[in-house]
Amino acid sequence: MDIVKLIREKDMLGKTLGIEILEAGPGYAKTRLVLDQRHLNGVGTAHGGAIFSLADIAFAAASNSYGIVAMGISVSISYFKAVTEGILTAEAREMALNHKLATYLIDIKTGEGEAVALFQGTVYRKSSRHGAAE
Amino acid sequence: MDIVKLIREKDMLGKTLGIEILEAGPGYAKTRLVLDQRHLNGVGTAHGGAIFSLADIAFAAASNSYGIVAMGISVSISYFKAVTEGILTAEAREMALNHKLATYLIDIKTGEGEAVALFQGTVYRKSSRHGAAE
Amino acid sequence: MDIVKLIREKDMLGKTLGIEILEAGPGYAKTRLVLDQRHLNGVGTAHGGAIFSLADIAFAAASNSYGIVAMGISVSISYFKAVTEGILTAEAREMALNHKLATYLIDIKTGEGEAVALFQGTVYRKSSRHGAAE
Amino acid sequence: MDIVKLIREKDMLGKTLGIEILEAGPGYAKTRLVLDQRHLNGVGTAHGGAIFSLADIAFAAASNSYGIVAMGISVSISYFKAVTEGILTAEAREMALNHKLATYLIDIKTGEGEAVALFQGTVYRKSSRHGAAE
Numbered sequence: 001m002d003i004v005k006l007i008r009e010k011d012m013l014g015k016t017l018g019i020e021i022l023e024a025g026p027g028y029a030k031t032r033l034v035l036d037q038r039h040l041n042g043v044g045t046a047h048g049g050a051i052f053s054l055a056d057i058a059f060a061a062a063s064n065s066y067g068i069v070a071m072g073i074s075v076s077i078s079y080f081k082a083v084t085e086g087i088l089t090a091e092a093r094e095m096a097l098n099h100k101l102a103t104y105l106i107d108i109k110t111g112e113g114e115a116v117a118l119f120q121g122t123v124y125r126k127s128s129r130h131g132a133a134e
Numbered sequence: 135m136d137i138v139k140l141i142r143e144k145d146m147l148g149k150t151l152g153i154e155i156l157e158a159g160p161g162y163a164k165t166r167l168v169l170d171q172r173h174l175n176g177v178g179t180a181h182g183g184a185i186f187s188l189a190d191i192a193f194a195a196a197s198n199s200y201g202i203v204a205m206g207i208s209v210s211i212s213y214f215k216a217v218t219e220g221i222l223t224a225e226a227r228e229m230a231l232n233h234k235l236a237t238y239l240i241d242i243k244t245g246e247g248e249a250v251a252l253f254q255g256t257v258y259r260k261s262s263r264h265g266a267a268e
Numbered sequence: 269m270d271i272v273k274l275i276r277e278k279d280m281l282g283k284t285l286g287i288e289i290l291e292a293g294p295g296y297a298k299t300r301l302v303l304d305q306r307h308l309n310g311v312g313t314a315h316g317g318a319i320f321s322l323a324d325i326a327f328a329a330a331s332n333s334y335g336i337v338a339m340g341i342s343v344s345i346s347y348f349k350a351v352t353e354g355i356l357t358a359e360a361r362e363m364a365l366n367h368k369l370a371t372y373l374i375d376i377k378t379g380e381g382e383a384v385a386l387f388q389g390t391v392y393r394k395s396s397r398h399g400a401a402e
Numbered sequence: 403m404d405i406v407k408l409i410r411e412k413d414m415l416g417k418t419l420g421i422e423i424l425e426a427g428p429g430y431a432k433t434r435l436v437l438d439q440r441h442l443n444g445v446g447t448a449h450g451g452a453i454f455s456l457a458d459i460a461f462a463a464a465s466n467s468y469g470i471v472a473m474g475i476s477v478s479i480s481y482f483k484a485v486t487e488g489i490l491t492a493e494a495r496e497m498a499l500n501h502k503l504a505t506y507l508i509d510i511k512t513g514e515g516e517a518v519a520l521f522q523g524t525v526y527r528k529s530s531r532h533g534a535a536e
Contacts, residue, residue: 003176012174013181016150040146041194042137047147048206049190053183060175060182072182073369074342074390076210076478078505078524080498096482096517100368101341101392103480103520105507115498118505120522122342122480124369124392207503208476208524210344212371212390214364230348230383234502235475235526237346237386239373249364252371254388256346256476258503258526271444280442281449284418308414309462310405315415316462316474317455324451328443340450344478 003064003130004029007057014057017050021061027094027104029061035085045082046116052077055090055106055119062092062104063123067130070102070123077119087111090119100125137198137264138163141191148191151184155195161228161238163195169219179216180250186211189224189240189253196226196238197257201264204236204257211253221245224253234259271332271398272297275325282325285318289329295362295372297329303353313350314384320345323358323374323387330360330372331391335398338370338391345387355379358387368393405466405532406431409459416459419452423463429496429506431463437487447484448518454479457492457508457521464494464506465525469532472504472525479521489513492521502527 004024007014014020017038023030031054033039039050055077063070092106106119138158141148148154151172157164165188167173173184189211197204226240240253272292275282282288285306291298299322301307307318323345331338360374374387406426409416416422419440425432433456435441441452457479465472494508508521 007176010176012171016172037146038150042141042144049187052186056183074212078208275444278444280439284440305414306418310409310412317415317458320454321451342480346476
């Protein structure tokens, strides 16, 4: 099954937060969010959890792009800049791909290209394939 | 201003995802989430972004508990177990508190007490206080 | 083969830096370092790399304690306090243990018990056992 | 004072492990290590602590390059490949620079350019300058 289609249809957190997948390919994905009320924290800026979720969906799309089920096992994120409105994008690139493990780096930026956060995540790749009866 | 009250009233991501603050005190907080459709990823388990957000709100409540504005600057999270339903809690404890920096460890567990994830986060403490006109 | 014996005899970085294993058992280990010239950075305090190495050896001893070869795949460390002399210890505890993955939390402290750093690390557990001909 | 000169002369861990600074400039640095006995772990591959230390010195050189004292506060590292011999390099690039905080990404590679590890680190920038009487 097409992983981008799967995420678009079934990733309910993405739907809840209005996160779109703009592009995806082998080891690559780009997501987008238009900031609104849903994404804000107590001081009125984009919530760390919303920024993380935007990047996490790019991470999932990129790491599952080979059809092998990939589960996030550890992630680090650094935040650089508080934002209050506008567009955020997250772009995932593959830094290493081994048989059972792979690591991705995801840049989160504003619509104007300013760096907002940097997300580094590792997945464990299962033996099962997406869409296989388990 | 009471930081727990501030988060309860104004943290819109927390409202969007149904995250509650159960307890909070100096350097401490505990949050809860009852898993439902909103929190699932494409394979039907609790989304990394939902688990992160639950912990992130405990992190915010604990780190802002002294009235000084604290901003998350870096976080690491490790995921241990996929969950599909039930209650998740996140409990934040202070590991270090300095003038400008502080670090918290947040345990995420199921209602039965099984470890789901571990979140380690550092904040930068600003000079301003919550509720002060800036 | 006894993993503590293996590390004591063959971990050359540990020997180079004078890192000792004080205790070890299933999913647990404690290491020690007496700070000297070798461990300092350019401003005369304990080097981030020396503190990391002390914790990394406790992590290796704890995660390899079951006889299964465990490889560190991702680690996060937060530093709390600059130290210039005295004893440092690192104590590793197991936070999660699954078939192929496990996560450890390592507290680094001074001889007086002050927190110096916190290290969170995940290993991938291979199918091979220590001491087996491969 | 020249930060590269300071690290070359006074970073004792770097001397102990034979880590050289190849290049450095504003927000940038590159270090090198020729693997030998000192750098190995119990299974005969480059020690996580040696790889971390190589990257940490590039991180220190890059983050202190403006003359402001910068202290590492949190670091994440992902390991991709076990290596047993040859050259390792670490190249630090600045991902974000604010008044009090800055984040660097350090790629660790073999002499042949294969990715070995990825290090993401954040510093706190003090008010003091290098070489100033404190």
